[in-house]
Amino acid sequence: MFINKLIESIKEKKSSVVVGLDPRLELIPSIVKDKYFKKHGKTFKAAAESILEFNKEIIDNVCDIAVAVKPQIAFYEQYGIEGLKAYDETCRHASKKGLLIIGDIKRGDIGSTSKAYSKAHLGKTEVGGEYLQAFYSDSITVNPYLGDDCLKEFVEDIEEYEKGMFVLVKTSNPSSSQLQDLEVEGKKIYEKVAEMVNNWSDQYIGKFNYSSIGAVVGATYPEEAKRLRELMPSSYFLVPGYGAQGGTADDVVPCFNKDGLGAVVNSSRGILYAYKKEEKWTEESYGKAARDAAITMRDDINTTLEKHDKKYW
Amino acid sequence: MFINKLIESIKEKKSSVVVGLDPRLELIPSIVKDKYFKKHGKTFKAAAESILEFNKEIIDNVCDIAVAVKPQIAFYEQYGIEGLKAYDETCRHASKKGLLIIGDIKRGDIGSTSKAYSKAHLGKTEVGGEYLQAFYSDSITVNPYLGDDCLKEFVEDIEEYEKGMFVLVKTSNPSSSQLQDLEVEGKKIYEKVAEMVNNWSDQYIGKFNYSSIGAVVGATYPEEAKRLRELMPSSYFLVPGYGAQGGTADDVVPCFNKDGLGAVVNSSRGILYAYKKEEKWTEESYGKAARDAAITMRDDINTTLEKHDKKYW
Numbered sequence: 367m368f369i370n371k372l373i374e375s376i377k378e379k380k381s382s383v384v385v386g387l388d389p390r391l392e393l394i395p396s397i398v399k400d401k402y403f404k405k406h407g408k409t410f411k412a413a414a415e416s417i418l419e420f421n422k423e424i425i426d427n428v429c430d431i432a433v434a435v436k437p438q439i440a441f442y443e444q445y446g447i448e449g450l451k452a453y454d455e456t457c458r459h460a461s462k463k464g465l466l467i468i469g470d471i472k473r474g475d476i477g478s479t480s481k482a483y484s485k486a487h488l489g490k491t492e493v494g495g496e497y498l499q500a501f502y503s504d505s506i507t508v509n510p511y512l513g514d515d516c517l518k519e520f521v522e523d524i525e526e527y528e529k530g531m532f533v534l535v536k537t538s539n540p541s542s543s544q545l546q547d548l549e550v551e552g553k554k555i556y557e558k559v560a561e562m563v564n565n566w567s568d569q570y571i572g573k574f575n576y577s578s579i580g581a582v583v584g585a586t587y588p589e590e591a592k593r594l595r596e597l598m599p600s601s602y603f604l605v606p607g608y609g610a611q612g613g614t615a616d617d618v619v620p621c622f623n624k625d626g627l628g629a630v631v632n633s634s635r636g637i638l639y640a641y642k643k644e645e646k647w648t649e650e651s652y653g654k655a656a657r658d659a660a661i662t663m664r665d666d667i668n669t670t671l672e673k674h675d676k677k678y679w
Numbered sequence: 680m681f682i683n684k685l686i687e688s689i690k691e692k693k694s695s696v697v698v699g700l701d702p703r704l705e706l707i708p709s710i711v712k713d714k715y716f717k718k719h720g721k722t723f724k725a726a727a728e729s730i731l732e733f734n735k736e737i738i739d740n741v742c743d744i745a746v747a748v749k750p751q752i753a754f755y756e757q758y759g760i761e762g763l764k765a766y767d768e769t770c771r772h773a774s775k776k777g778l779l780i781i782g783d784i785k786r787g788d789i790g791s792t793s794k795a796y797s798k799a800h801l802g803k804t805e806v807g808g809e810y811l812q813a814f815y816s817d818s819i820t821v822n823p824y825l826g827d828d829c830l831k832e833f834v835e836d837i838e839e840y841e842k843g844m845f846v847l848v849k850t851s852n853p854s855s856s857q858l859q860d861l862e863v864e865g866k867k868i869y870e871k872v873a874e875m876v877n878n879w880s881d882q883y884i885g886k887f888n889y890s891s892i893g894a895v896v897g898a899t900y901p902e903e904a905k906r907l908r909e910l911m912p913s914s915y916f917l918v919p920g921y922g923a924q925g926g927t928a929d930d931v932v933p934c935f936n937k938d939g940l941g942a943v944v945n946s947s948r949g950i951l952y953a954y955k956k957e958e959k960w961t962e963e964s965y966g967k968a969a970r971d972a973a974i975t976m977r978d979d980i981n982t983t984l985e986k987h988d989k990k991y992w
Binding site for chain 2: 377388391392399403408409410412432435438440443444445446447449450451454471473474475476479480482483485486487491492493494495496498499500501509510512513514515516535537538539540541543544546547548549550551555558560562606614634
């Protein structure tokens, strides 16, 4: 089961860190991209090869510190077919390096269409009797706006292929309140979604009492996270918003249960482009800078969890 | 502006028909796919080439009957990189044939990520100072769960590149009621989303008093559509659910305004695989069968609009 693999890795690495692989070409060191510009011109191919080299160096430097990577597919889709090839190879490389893959795709549609997305990222697609894999993920993010018949399609593949998903409950962005915080019969919409997620979670619980069906809960809303932790006791939380978006280690603590488990915390920009933040780093050492930032993040979260008596190790 | 182009095409073709290009390999005629299986084996390449040939034949047969095609990207994503190449080429071929492209991608994320999706499908992506196009669409579908700071990113490119979008308001699937019909201060969630969409719509109105920012409203919920028509008078509706999902011409009438405009109606399976429904068609005549089904749908909607005194021609 996905959730067992995730928690085993958390315990082994003593880490709840997820590295978000959101490549921004303009922030990738020139020493990486200039050679591809020279080779392929200013094309998507050059962009994609730069991104892939950059990602591999990051992955190789954080693979013993982070438990998972979360490539955000939008940042690859913007470079077209070539970008999506880089997405695909990034996922496969990270998987080989012992990292779990959380495909941050935020898909969701009517039943038959969700099934196609699920095949694309979790399951397999039939071609004339053969079953082939399109993209590789261990788990994905899913949008709940279309309700249970959308989620159901992903759940089927989660069961068959031992995968996982994180359903958007309370997102980290400023205007998440606009729809998600509306109140229905004394409950916020995100609480209603949490109930929906909890119903699914409870059906797929692994050996550590957690489920392969989890929730996205932004680090930027600690008060809401506290409430959501109660509503979804067995759901693992994927927590974006730490670092560049403003969330701190104290902010993410409510996402964890008393057992010190229950959440993985994502940072993208804060790790990937750490080399730009301190003078001691150069373009050449961007990988080491990322490693250093990932270690700092891991220790920051662990120390804060310990302070709140939420130690799992 | 996208909306002007759409309405001009509606008036010229006397049609509100959108053909949904949702390729299901198992339903594509053997005469198409067998030759690619022979050439490439049972691979994604064979699947993608079959889909592209099939789509082109459909497009060539409906290009004077439909105003737009709506490729559902999930059905391409499930065939990996090769599938997405077929998506890309399908969009470009349909555009050359005078059809508008509604990329049914249902994306939506936090601001910076939505910007990347928007560049991928509506705008352009910078590569070392050059601005390149990843995928071609005239408009896309967008998920509203993350609120205005998500929508804003798409709106910026809609303005700059003269594109459009349709925001999910009330979807056609059975469990759409689960979240979308919850009631907040006497208003359903889909009504709150409609107000959100209307605020954006009002800012981008073209010469026919309609906006390039529209809404997805399922044909399967005619009562709700009536209410939504009032809440978003200037938004064009993209109406899925006609045909295979159970929606009839009478069901879609409330999506239209008194001027006979205000909605385009999508059918996917009912047109694409029409050759399987009647004995007079063979595998060879699947294109003609699709054309025939599209004509029947166009006339069905027009006749019904006329009956309800909603004639635009």
